[in-house]
């Protein structure tokens with residue numbers, strides 16, 4: 001099986017884990033060969049350009065390669081995957097979710113609360129920017145892009161006093177020790193953060209489909225459907241101030257979502273639950289329902305997402 005992926009260190013770790021699981025779950029009958037692609041998102045270096053580049057920046061080239069049959073499956077960080085997959089493609093596995101929390105990185109401070117008045121926080125994420133300003137309007141946001149090593153160097157150079165990275169990425173790279181995890185209730189992560197999605201064409205052979213089904217985790221799958229439905233109903237992506245997370249409450253899934261004004265001065269939240277036995281449609285209905293509640297309570301004051309692309 002040819003496994004398409006971005007070439008970043010994190011993407012490669014994720015693709016290799018899928019390749020290893022494929023081999024195990026097919027009893028050695030199937031092997032994975034990693035094929036790397038550079039996506040439009042990888043080429044972005046200009047400040048804020050990422051916010052005007054459109055949806056699917058990190059997936060477009062992989063989607064095309066899968067459609068053309070150059071690869072058999074693609075592996076993605078689910079939070080970078082647009083709400084609607086290309087025609088003829090479907091998810092075949094959501095492996096075990098990694099730590100979904102945000103990580104706080106700083107050489108001097110251990111949390112947002114400790115930062116002195118007017119300190120600089122580096123991020124290129126509109127969600128992290130809005131969530132930061134909501135709690136600390138005095139802070140200054142500076143644009144921070146690049147991989148983990150680049151961002152840590154920027155911190156050391158003093159370009160910012162602190163930054164955020166997803167614990168999932170850091171943990172997969174064996175670097176979770178550089179960050180202070182932020183409780184989920186304190187800073188709700190991006191929808192699908194920490195989840196990996198495996199995508200195939202509709203014509204995936206049965207033996208491969210079975211192997212992917214065995215590496216699928218019900219928890220990751222449920223969270224994927226609920227959080228992505230919430231996001232889709234708000235027409236957002238990981239570059240808009242929308243956050244969502246699914247909590248495990250025994251017999252039920254508890255979905256919590258929020259949308260913020262770009263300056264963090266307003267915040268709309270909604271939450272609800274559904275039984276773990278719910279169908280994908282019922283899960284998606286919960287996500288869409290919470291989004292509708294937020295639209296109603298915001299009454300036309302939601303940021304105009306369409307215009308931020």
Ligand SMILES: NCc1[nH]cc(CCC(=O)O)c1CC(=O)O
Pocket residue numbers: 077078079080164165166168169192193194195196238
């Ligand atoms: N938007 C970039 C991106 N996409 C996935 C991850 C981390 C891994 C994950 O959340 O699954 C990151 C980096 C980050 O937000 O710190």
